[in-house]
Amino acid sequence: MNTRNYLTCLWPGLSELWWLGRLSALPLAIGFAIVLNSLLVLRFLYPTWLDPLLVRLACYLVFISWICWTIKSAKELPKLLQPRLLSETPDRFPDAHQAYLQADWPAAEKLLLGVLAIEPRDPPALLLLSGVYRHTGRPESAAALIDQMRLLEIADPWRIEIEAEMARIRRDRETSDHGPVEDQESSANADSDAEKRVSGDEDQGPSCAADLTAA
Structure with missing residues (x-):
């Protein structure tokens, strides 16, 4: 784990806000x-407002509380960053990855949802689930997951994969938007060609029969 991640532990509640987005840590x-700014004001700007001994005692208590x-x-940070590794539930991500490679989309989706229930902000699991949604004809859900990943600080190392997946989603959307029209045009052209061939066969029935007989 990167030691810089521990910098968020220096402010109470910041690690949960930064890494998990828990608003419960905001208060x-x-x-x-x-409290810190009030003590700084009472200690250095207006030291006569309250008893200096009382202010000093409050500073000691806040400092000890801050250290604790x-x-x-710092002890809880690994659990925040890698809850799957510390969970008592077995890590099913390798199974989900295997199911994805085998194109077993229902099994992959079920396993990935179980992984995300433990670690909701896991970039590899979110990417795979987006791929599952894309392969099963749910591009809107896939795009929503990609948009969610773009907001995650922890997903920065996966930017190339995120943009590549978004490009595949756009490609599939364009294919689904234009595919039916192209199919209709192809079907219409095929029907027209078939009619022409039938008309030609009717007009040239004897010669065609002779050709077939000769063949």
């Missing part, structure tokens, strides 16, 4: 900011 982050929370966040 903690805002509350810590309010930083240690707690």
